[in-house]
Amino acid sequence: MSATHNPLRDPQDRRLPRIAGPCSLILFGVTGDLARKKLIPAVYDLANRGLLPPGFALVGFARHDFGRQEFAGMIKSAAKEGARTPWRETVWKQLAAGIRFVPGEFDDDAAWERLGETMRELDEKQGTGGNHAFYLSIPPGLFPVVVSQIKKHGLATSDGDGGASNGGWRRVVIEKPFGHDLASAKELNSIVSDVFPPESVFRIDHYLGKETVQNILAFRFANGMFEPIWNSNYVDHVQITMAEDIGIGTRAGYYDGIGAARDVIQNHLLQLMALIAMEEPVSFKASSLRIEKQKILANARPAPRLDFHTARGQYVSGWAGGQQVAGYLEEEGIPQSSTTETYAAMRIDIATRRWAGVPFYLRAGKRLGRRVTEVAVVFKPAPHQPFAKHDVEELGSNALVMRIQPDEGVTLRFGAKVPGTTMEIRDVLMDFAYGGAFVESSPEAYERLILDVLLGDPPLFPQLEEVELAWEILDPVIEHWAKQSRIDTYVAGTWGPASSDAMIARDGRTWRRP
Structure with missing residues (x-):
């Protein structure tokens, strides 16, 4: 697909697409309906449009005990089923090189240590450069425990114990609903704001x-x-x-x-x-x-x-x-x-x-x-x-x-x-x-x-x-x-x-x- 017909082109110059830099997207709840039907196909389509760099990585975190190849197969199946752009094996092979899976429960400290190790490995071998976005595709009641674990294991900052030493950004993506009333929304905002600065918090409203x-x-x-x-x-x-x-x-x-x-x-x-x-x-x-x-x-x-x-x-x-x-x-x-x-x-x-x-x-x-x-x-x-x-x-x-x-x-x-x-x-x-x-x-x-x-x-x-x-x-x-x-x-x-x-x-x- 040419840049001139790219609907996600750079708004400042119709000739130039907006291409993301090296980074990873870490999906919590990767086996859920939202991830399989919407998020994974969207990632493939972005790659197929040429909007993701060769250094992009996709990391899944869930309680299932997938092997890396088994997990990649699940991702491929979801991408093929939900993609809006034509399937191209060359695009998939490039995307598959950056796919990783971390098994574990959200309260499992060992799993979070493995996630930190995976992020460092991606920085070194995939070239993600310390840039990682945490996507919370999980029930709202689990937001606080996941955000707290991200902080506890030093994953929210690039110079933390679990982060990379070469700089980079960290962002968190939170699906609605954000709280169930004003009091709970304020409480959740307080928890998230204690870990991520406002400019690093992305509250998704897909509409x-x-x-x-x-x-x-x-x-x-x-x-x-x-x-x-x-x-x-x-x-x-x-x-x-x-x-x-x-x-x-x-x-x-x-x-x-x-x-x-x-x-x-x-x-x-x-x-x-x-x-x-x-x-x-x-x-x-x-x-x-x-x-x-x-x-x-x-x-x-x-x-x-x-x-x-x-x-x-x-x-x-x-x-x-x-x-x-x-x-x-x-x-x-x-x-x-x-x-x-x-x-x-x-x-x-x-x-x-x-x-x-x-x-x-x-x-x-x-x-x-x-x-x-x-x-x-x-x-x-x-x-x-x-x-x-x-x-x-x-x-x-x-x-x-x-x-x-x-x-x-x-x-x-x-x-x-x-x-x-x-x-x-x-x-x-x-x-x-x-x-x-x-x-x-x-x-x-x-x-x-x-x-x-x-x-x-x-x-x-x-x-x-x-x-x-x-x-x-x-x-x-x-x-x-x-x-x-x-x-x-x-x-x-x-x-x-x-x-x-x-x-x-x-x-x-x-x-x-x-």
Whole structure:
């Protein structure tokens, strides 16, 4: 693949790809679903695009007792199955030369000593130069023990007992959720900050690596036609939806007790809201983006009447994808007494001059009508319409919809005259799809994020302050729901509980049907 058609090229020079320097990626939880389905294929694709150096190494740490060849075979199988770029044996052979495996439990000091020895061996023989990124693809409850072990064995600094003596950087990558409320997030931040400096901590939100999410910034600030109407004078409300048609699958142990609000609203949807609502940054440097996002999160709060402007529900058995599916309480591993929500919706108000009086409606759920993530900016009607009432009976609100997945693109809904002798106005759609407009293929989100980690480029990663501000928004809603003894239900394959429709109807609005 040529550099000129590389979607991860250097933004300062389209002719030059952004290539990581010599380094290793140390994967904790390397045998888990995330590593096998996303991370390992992303590493191969980066190598296949020519974005990883010959000195790159991939180290797996897990309790399995793999031999090196057996482990390399597992990596190869996962890469082949999930790669988005063509398979090339020459690329694989170069990647395989830097693959290592360290068996052991997270509380096994001997295993951590072996990890330190492996890092030193890679510095000497693979040329990683003391540059190592620790990727914590593990349950959140294990973050503290792993981070503490990294510190204990001197692996967090290049001059520690377990590190290299020739300098280099150390970084840590942490998957969401980052805590389960504000107090736990602060505690975890304290543990991580005691080991790694802020610039070396990368909190992954894979949604921020999606091409369409980044296009929000390009769409808003590269086009003069939209910015003048991006405010309360013209915008009626904003809907942010993340709908999944699947259930919890094998994630019962993780999902129950977490729920839809903690799982995706606290991170994905509030980050999308911040990007939609933020003011124009002075640049696209991480510090400038962070300042503007933090301003929005600091001034965003749930609507005052939580009983009126929040809703939650659990799916019950129904038809989804043409087949009968079980309800949440019938899923394996879920206790019958569970009140964990599989659907969550809430209204957020932003107290700024630009957005005063414009509600942001956020909703997320499992076993809904179809899989879709989108941001819909719904505009106010024209202040005067010189048409007869029956002329505009089929005219809805103008809306600009940014589709994040699965069909990335932008749709603009507006009114147009129906051909004929009468003045009849009807909604029409103008549609832009990434797949049809660009020759370049969009990189998978984890490709971009892993490369950014290895380059030390942090614009797409939420920082400590953003995480804590998001919990300040969500905590009152979670506390309100905890006081309720029952939870609403909705049939699998529908669009959520009736209470969600009632919530938005109280404001005289309805949910979009994606």
